[in-house]
Amino acid sequence: xxxxxEGYRVLTAAVGLGVLAGLFGCGxxxxxxxxxxxxxxxxxxxxxxxxxAFGELEVRFEEQxxxxxxxxxxxxxxxxxxxxxxxxPADVFAPxxxxxxxxxxxxxxxxxxxxxxxxxxxxxxxxxxxPAGIEGLRDVAKPGVKLVLAEEGVxxxxxxxxxxxxxxxxxxxxxEKSVLSNVVSREADxxxxxxxxxxxxxxxxxxxxxxxxxxxxxxxxxxPIPPDLNxxxxxxxxxxxxxxxxxxxxxxxxxxxxxxxxxxxEKWGFEPAA
Amino acid sequence: xxxxxxxxxxxxxxxxxxxxxxxxxxxxxxxxxxxxxxFISLLLWTVSENSWRAMASPVAIDAxxxxxxxxxxxxxxxxxxxxxxxxxxxxxxxxxxxxxxTLVDIPAVLPPxxxxxxxxxxFGRFGLVGQHLEVFGVTxxxxxAAVIIAEVFVAGHFYVRQAAVGFAGxxxxxxxxxxxxxxxxxxxxxxxxxxxxxxALVAGAMMAWARALGxxxxxxxxxxxxxxxxxxxxxxxxxxxxxNIDAAVxxxxxxxxFAFVVILTVRYLTAKTTNHGN
Numbered sequence: 168x169x170x171x172x173e174g175y176r177v178l179t180a181a182v183g184l185g186v187l188a189g190l191f192g193c194g195x196x197x198x199x200x201x202x203x204x205x206x207x208x209x210x211x212x213x214x215x216x217x218x219x220a221f222g223e224l225e226v227r228f229e230e231q232x233x234x235x236x237x238x239x240x241x242x243x244x245x246x247x248x249x250x251x252x253x254x255x256p257a258d259v260f261a262p263x264x265x266x267x268x269x270x271x272x273x274x275x276x277x278x279x280x281x282x283x284x285x286x287x288x289x290x291x292x293x294x295x296x297x298p299a300g301i302e303g304l305r306d307v308a309k310p311g312v313k314l315v316l317a318e319e320g321v322x323x324x325x326x327x328x329x330x331x332x333x334x335x336x337x338x339x340x341x342x343e344k345s346v347l348s349n350v351v352s353r354e355a356d357x358x359x360x361x362x363x364x365x366x367x368x369x370x371x372x373x374x375x376x377x378x379x380x381x382x383x384x385x386x387x388x389x390x391p392i393p394p395d396l397n398x399x400x401x402x403x404x405x406x407x408x409x410x411x412x413x414x415x416x417x418x419x420x421x422x423x424x425x426x427x428x429x430x431x432x433e434k435w436g437f438e439p440a441a
Numbered sequence: 442x443x444x445x446x447x448x449x450x451x452x453x454x455x456x457x458x459x460x461x462x463x464x465x466x467x468x469x470x471x472x473x474x475x476x477x478x479x480f481i482s483l484l485l486w487t488v489s490e491n492s493w494r495a496m497a498s499p500v501a502i503d504a505x506x507x508x509x510x511x512x513x514x515x516x517x518x519x520x521x522x523x524x525x526x527x528x529x530x531x532x533x534x535x536x537x538x539x540x541x542x543t544l545v546d547i548p549a550v551l552p553p554x555x556x557x558x559x560x561x562x563x564f565g566r567f568g569l570v571g572q573h574l575e576v577f578g579v580t581x582x583x584x585x586a587a588v589i590i591a592e593v594f595v596a597g598h599f600y601v602r603q604a605a606v607g608f609a610g611x612x613x614x615x616x617x618x619x620x621x622x623x624x625x626x627x628x629x630x631x632x633x634x635x636x637x638x639x640x641a642l643v644a645g646a647m648m649a650w651a652r653a654l655g656x657x658x659x660x661x662x663x664x665x666x667x668x669x670x671x672x673x674x675x676x677x678x679x680x681x682x683x684x685n686i687d688a689a690v691x692x693x694x695x696x697x698x699f700a701f702v703v704i705l706t707v708r709y710l711t712a713k714t715t716n717h718g719n
Binding site for chain 2: 243245246249252253313315318319320321350351352353354355363366367368
C-alpha cells in the first residue's frame with residue numbers, strides 16, 4: 168500500500184491535530200457566546216412533580232426579566248443529583264426531598280442555605296374505572312393488583328415504602344410484602360408512573376397529591392392515604408455552587424419562595440411550607 | 442486499454458494526491474479516536490473505582506440473562522419469519538410491493554420511544570388488540586413477552602432488508618439449474634439460495650441482534666422496567682444511573698464485552714463457513 172509517504176506522516180498528524188483543535192476551539196467559543204450575550208439564560212433542575220407549577224413560574228419569570236431565557240429540566244430528584252455530580256451546568260436545584268439536597272450540600276455542590284418552599288402528600292392513584300377495586304391503601308395489597316412504582320431512590324417511591332412500613336404496623340405483618348409482590352414495573356420518575364395509570368395499564372401507583380393535575384382528572388381517581396400513615400414530602404431549593412448566573416438564580420429562588428410562588432404552587436396542589 | 446489504465450494508476454503520486462490520502466487517513470484516525478474514547482473512559486472508571494464487583498451483582502446478572510433470553514427468542518422469530526419474507530421481497534413482483542417495503546422500513550426510522558407508544562396503544566390493556574386479549578386474561582404489558590415484541594418490532598427490519606438484498610444477488614439461473622437437476626423448490630432454497638446469500642444473512646442477523654440488544658426506548662415505554670422480567674441491560678443501566686453510577690458503568694462494560702465476544706465469534710464462524718463453501 169504505497170499510500171502514505173514517510174515525509175507526509177507529519178503533515179497527516181498535523182492535519183489531524185488541527186481538525187481536533189478546530190472542533191474544541193469552536194465548541195468553547197460557542198458556549199461562551201451563548202452564555203454571555205443578551206439577558207442570560209437560567210438553568211433550573213427540578214423534581215418532575217414540579218413540572219406544572221415551575222412551568223407556570225417560568226412564564227412569570229421571563230415576563231419580569233425580559234431577554235432572560237429559563238431552561239428547566241424535570242426528572243427524578245435522584246437523576247438530577249447524579250447529573251449535578253457529573254458536572255451538568257445548572258443554576259438552581261429543586262429536588263422533592265431533603266435527602267438529595269443534603270447530599271448536594273455535603274459534596275459542596277449547592278451553595279448557601281436551601282429554603283423549603285412547599286410540601287406535598289402522597290396519594291394512591293387508580294384509573295377512573297378502577298379495575299382492581301381499590302378504595303383505600305389496604306386494597307393495594309390485594310393479590311393480582313398491577314402496581315407501578317417509581318425507580319428505587321426516586322423520592323416518591325422512597326416515601327411510598329416509608330408509608331408501607333408504617334402501614335405494616337397497622338394492617339398486620341406481611342402487608343408490605345404483599346404490596347411489593349404486586350409491583351410490575353419501576354418507572355424513571357413519579358410522572359412516568361402516574362402515566363401508567365392514565366393509560367390504564369396499571370391498576371395503581373403512588374404519586375403526590377400535586378400529580379393529580381386537571382388534565383388527567385377525567386382518567387384518574389385519587390385514593391387518599393390515611394393521614395396518620397402518610398408522610399410529608401418537603402421541597403427545598405438552592406442556588407448551585409457552580410451557577411453561571413447566580414443573581415438570576417437568587418431571583419428565581421425569591422420568586423419560588425415568595426407570595427407569587429406560593430400562590431402558583433397551591434394552585435397546582437402543593438401545600439405551603441410549614 | 443487496460444494497460445493504459447494501469448499506467449495511469451501507477452503514475453507517481455503528486456502532492457495533491459498525497460494530501461488527499463493524508464486527509465482521508467486523518468479522518469479515519471479521528472473517527473477511530475472518537476469512538477474509542479468513551480470505551481477507554483468506561484474501562485478507566487471501572488479500574489480506578491474498582492467497580493468490577495458490581496458486574497457480578499444480582500441486578501447485573503438478572504439483566505444480562507434477560508437480555509440473552511429475549512434477544513435469542515427475538516432472533517429466532519426474526520429469522521423464521523424474516524427469511525421467507527425477505528425472499529418474497531427479493532423475488533416476487535406484486536401490487537403494493539412498494540408499500541410493504543416502506544412498511545418494513547418504518548420501524549428503523551421511527552424513534553424507538555414512538556414505537557413503544559404505538560405498541561402500547563396496540564397491545565396495552567386498552568389497546569386495539571390488547572383489550573380483546575384482556576378478555577382471555579392475557580396481559581402483554583409488563584411481561585417478558587412485551588420485551589420480545591418490542592425487540593422484534595424494532596430490529597426485524599435490519600435482518601429482512603439485508604436478507605432481501607442478499608437473495609436478490611443470487612442469480613436466478615443458478616436456482617433454475619438446481620431445479621432442472623431435480624431439486625424441489627424448498628430444497629433449492631435451503632441448499633442453494635440460502636448458502637449463496639449466507640454472508641448477507643449473517644450480516645443482517647448481526648445488525649438485527651445488535652439493535653435488539655440495545656433496545657431501550659420501545660421496551661421502557663411498552664414493557665416497563667422490572668428486575669428479571671422486563672429489565673434488560675439497557676434498562677438496568679438507566680435504572681442504576683439514578684443512584685449507583687458504579688453499577689451503571691459496570692453494566693456498560695459488561696455489555697460491551699458481551700457484544701465484543703458475540704461479534705468476534707460470528708465473524709470467526711462466518712469466515713470459516715464461507716471458506717469451507719468455496
